[in-house]
Amino acid sequence: MTEVFQQLINGLALGAIYGLIALGYTMVYGVLRFINFAHGDVFMLGAFAGYYFAPLVNRFLPAQSYFGGALVLVLAMVVCALIGMLIEFLAYRPLRNRPKLTVLITAIGVSLFIEYTCQHAAVFGAAPRKFPDLIPATTWHIGGLVIASSQVIVLVTTLILLIALRFIVQKTKVGTAMRAVSFNEQAAVLMGVNINRIISFTFGLGSALAAAGGILYAMNYSSIEPLMGVQTGLKAFVAAVVGGIGNLPGAALGGLILGIVETFAGGIPGLSNYRDGIAFAILILILLFRPSGLLGKPQVEKV
Amino acid sequence: MTSFLAIAVSGCNKPAGEAPNSTGPIKVGQFASLTGKEATFGTSSDEGTTMAIEEINAAGGVLGRKLQLLTEDTQSKPGEPATVVNKLIARDGVVAILGEVASSRSLEAAPICQQSKIPMISPSSTNPKVTEVGDYIFRVCFIDPFQGTVMANFATKTLNAKKVAVFTDAKSDYSKGLAKFFKEKFVANGGTITVELDYNGGDKDFKAQLTAIKAANPDAVFVPGYYTDAALICVQAKQLGLAVPFMGGDGWESEKLVEIGQDAVEGQYFSTHYHPDVGSERSKQFLQNYRRRWKDKTPDALAACAYDSVIVLAEALKRAGTTDGPKVRDALAATKNFPAVTGNITIDEHRDASKAAVILQVKDGKYKYLETVAP
Structure with missing residues (x-):
C-alpha cells in the first residue's frame, strides 16, 4: 500500500511538470491553431537558464534557499518568455497568412535548430550536466512514505502558476483579448484587439511556464542536457491533446494523468521498459472514446 | 543492361585498406564517443590512443613508417558508428579500426570491418557478441x-x-x-x-x-x-x-x-579493467607518461585499454611485416602473453583477451582499489 502512495506522489510530481509544459502547447493552439513543436526546447532552455542563473543568484543570496530558488525560477521564466516571443517574431510571424502546414513545418525546423545549436561544444555541449541544488534537499518520512522537498515544491509551484494563469486569462484585459482571438480572430481585430501583441504575449506566457517546468524537472531529476526537451515535450503535447487541446484545465489534467499512468507502469517488473508505450496506449484509448479530449468540446463541422 | 550495371559496380569496388607498397604514414582509424551521453568514454579512449601512437612514432614508428591516427566521433548515438567507420575504411583507407567502448556501437561497426577484411580492435566493449561477429574482430579486455x-x-x-x-x-x-x-x-x-x-x-x-x-x-x-x-x-x-x-x-x-x-x-x-594503484612496471610507466602528457590527469581503465589496443596492433603489424588486412588479422590472433598496461594479453580462440578484473569503491569522490579478481 505504501508503494502505491509513493508511486502516486512520484507520478503527481512528474505529471505536474507535464501539465505546465502542456499549457504552453494548448495556449498557442488556442490562439493560432497550430502546434509549436519548439516548445519542448524552450523547456530545455529554461533548465539551462536556471543552471547559469543559480551561481549568479548565489553571489548575493545563500545557496540552496527557497528565496534564491524562487528568484532563479523567475529569472529563467523571464528569459524564456523573451525567447518564446523572439521565436514567434522571427519564425512564425512572417508566415501568419500562410497555410498552417507551413508554420507547423517551420516549428519542427526551429525545434531542430535549437536542439543542434545547443549541442555544439561552443554553446552547451551534448554532455549531461549536474543541475545545482536550488533548494535545501530535505526529505520527509510519513509512515513508510518518503516525500522530497523538491516534489512538494513542484506541486506547490504548479498550483500557484495555474491560479496565476487562470487569473490572467479570465480576469485581465489581455486575457480577455486572448480569449477573443481564440474565439474569432477577425472579430477580435474589428473590436480593436492588437493581434500581434496578443499572440506575442501568448508565446511569452507559454514559454515562461515551460521554463518553470524546465527548472522543476531539473530540480527533481538533477541532470540536464540539450535533448531533454524532446521526449518530455512530446509527452506534454500528448497531455494537451488528451485534456482537449485549447482547453487550459484540460492540459493540466492531461499532464497529471500521463504522469501517474507512466509512473505506475514504470514500477511493474517486466513492464517497466514499456512505460512510455503503456502511457501512450491508454491515451489512445481515451481519445477513442472522447476524440476531442477529456475536457475539449466536440467541434461541429459546418458545411 | 544487367551486365553493364555489374561492370559499373565492380569498377568502383576497389579493395579496402591501402594499396600495396604504399609509403607514407600507416593510417589507423578510431571511432569514439567524444561527445554526448558517454562522452568521457570517448575522451579517455582518445587520450590513451593518441598517447600510444605518439610514443610509437617517437620510437621510430612501425615497419619504418609512422602511424597516423584518424579519429571520428560517434556522438554516443546509434547509427553514427556505421557512418563513420564506412568513411574511415572507404574514403580514408585505414588499415585497422580501433573502438568503441559501448558494445552496442561496437556491434554496429563490426560487420562493416568484417566485410571489408579490416581488423577491428575494441578496447573495452565487454559484450561477448562483439567478437562473435567475425574473425576480424578482436578486443583487448575481458568479457561480461x-x-x-x-x-x-x-x-x-x-x-x-x-x-x-x-x-x-x-x-x-x-x-x-x-x-x-x-x-x-x-x-x-x-x-x-x-x-x-x-x-x-x-x-x-x-x-x-x-x-x-x-x-x-x-x-x-x-x-x-x-x-x-x-x-x-x-x-x-x-x-x-x-x-x-x-x-x-x-x-x-x-x-x-x-x-x-x-x-x-x-x-x-x-x-x-585497471586501477592506477596496482599493476606491473609497465602500468606504472604508463601512469607517469599519461600524467605528463595530459596535464596531471589520472588515467582511467578506458584510457589504459585504448592504449593497449594500439600497442597490440603495432606489435601485430610488426610481426605481420605488412599492413595487408588478412595477414594483420592472423598476427593479431597469434598475440600471446603480450605485456600490456592492463595485464598480459593473450588473444584466445574467440578473439577476446582473458585478463583480471579489479573492484573499486567510491570513497571521498575518488575510486578506491578494493581487490583484483583473476579469471
Whole structure:
C-alpha cells in the first residue's frame, strides 16, 4: 500500500511538470491553431537558464534557499518568455497568412535548430550536466512514505502558476483579448484587439511556464542536457491533446494523468521498459472514446 | 543492361585498406564517443590512443613508417558508428579500426570491418557478441560472463547479500548481457533476484522503478549501465530513502559519475579493467607518461585499454611485416602473453583477451582499489 502512495506522489510530481509544459502547447493552439513543436526546447532552455542563473543568484543570496530558488525560477521564466516571443517574431510571424502546414513545418525546423545549436561544444555541449541544488534537499518520512522537498515544491509551484494563469486569462484585459482571438480572430481585430501583441504575449506566457517546468524537472531529476526537451515535450503535447487541446484545465489534467499512468507502469517488473508505450496506449484509448479530449468540446463541422 | 550495371559496380569496388607498397604514414582509424551521453568514454579512449601512437612514432614508428591516427566521433548515438567507420575504411583507407567502448556501437561497426577484411580492435566493449561477429574482430579486455561472475561473487561473499535487485538498461547490449551473467552466477551462488526492472538509457526519471525496487526490500542493487544513468539512479534512490549498496560494471567508470552523483554514489562499488594503484612496471610507466602528457590527469581503465589496443596492433603489424588486412588479422590472433598496461594479453580462440578484473569503491569522490579478481 505504501508503494502505491509513493508511486502516486512520484507520478503527481512528474505529471505536474507535464501539465505546465502542456499549457504552453494548448495556449498557442488556442490562439493560432497550430502546434509549436519548439516548445519542448524552450523547456530545455529554461533548465539551462536556471543552471547559469543559480551561481549568479548565489553571489548575493545563500545557496540552496527557497528565496534564491524562487528568484532563479523567475529569472529563467523571464528569459524564456523573451525567447518564446523572439521565436514567434522571427519564425512564425512572417508566415501568419500562410497555410498552417507551413508554420507547423517551420516549428519542427526551429525545434531542430535549437536542439543542434545547443549541442555544439561552443554553446552547451551534448554532455549531461549536474543541475545545482536550488533548494535545501530535505526529505520527509510519513509512515513508510518518503516525500522530497523538491516534489512538494513542484506541486506547490504548479498550483500557484495555474491560479496565476487562470487569473490572467479570465480576469485581465489581455486575457480577455486572448480569449477573443481564440474565439474569432477577425472579430477580435474589428473590436480593436492588437493581434500581434496578443499572440506575442501568448508565446511569452507559454514559454515562461515551460521554463518553470524546465527548472522543476531539473530540480527533481538533477541532470540536464540539450535533448531533454524532446521526449518530455512530446509527452506534454500528448497531455494537451488528451485534456482537449485549447482547453487550459484540460492540459493540466492531461499532464497529471500521463504522469501517474507512466509512473505506475514504470514500477511493474517486466513492464517497466514499456512505460512510455503503456502511457501512450491508454491515451489512445481515451481519445477513442472522447476524440476531442477529456475536457475539449466536440467541434461541429459546418458545411 | 544487367551486365553493364555489374561492370559499373565492380569498377568502383576497389579493395579496402591501402594499396600495396604504399609509403607514407600507416593510417589507423578510431571511432569514439567524444561527445554526448558517454562522452568521457570517448575522451579517455582518445587520450590513451593518441598517447600510444605518439610514443610509437617517437620510437621510430612501425615497419619504418609512422602511424597516423584518424579519429571520428560517434556522438554516443546509434547509427553514427556505421557512418563513420564506412568513411574511415572507404574514403580514408585505414588499415585497422580501433573502438568503441559501448558494445552496442561496437556491434554496429563490426560487420562493416568484417566485410571489408579490416581488423577491428575494441578496447573495452565487454559484450561477448562483439567478437562473435567475425574473425576480424578482436578486443583487448575481458568479457561480461567473467565480469558478471566477479560482481556476483562480490555480492555474495563480500557484501553478504542474499537478495539483489537488478536494474537494466533495456537499450544497451552491454547492460542486458552483464545483467544476464550476473543473475546466473548470483542464483548459482544461492542468492535470489528479488525484482528485475528496466530503464531506457537517457531516461531522467527513475523514481517509478526505484520505488518498486525499494518495496522489494533487496540487500543490494545491481545497475549494469553507463555512468550518467547510474549516477542519476543513485541520486534518486537516495531521495527515496533506498539506502542499500549499489553495484555496477566498467560502464560506471567516469569522473562524471561522481560529478553528477556526488554524495549519492559515495560507498558504491563497481568492477573495471585497471586501477592506477596496482599493476606491473609497465602500468606504472604508463601512469607517469599519461600524467605528463595530459596535464596531471589520472588515467582511467578506458584510457589504459585504448592504449593497449594500439600497442597490440603495432606489435601485430610488426610481426605481420605488412599492413595487408588478412595477414594483420592472423598476427593479431597469434598475440600471446603480450605485456600490456592492463595485464598480459593473450588473444584466445574467440578473439577476446582473458585478463583480471579489479573492484573499486567510491570513497571521498575518488575510486578506491578494493581487490583484483583473476579469471
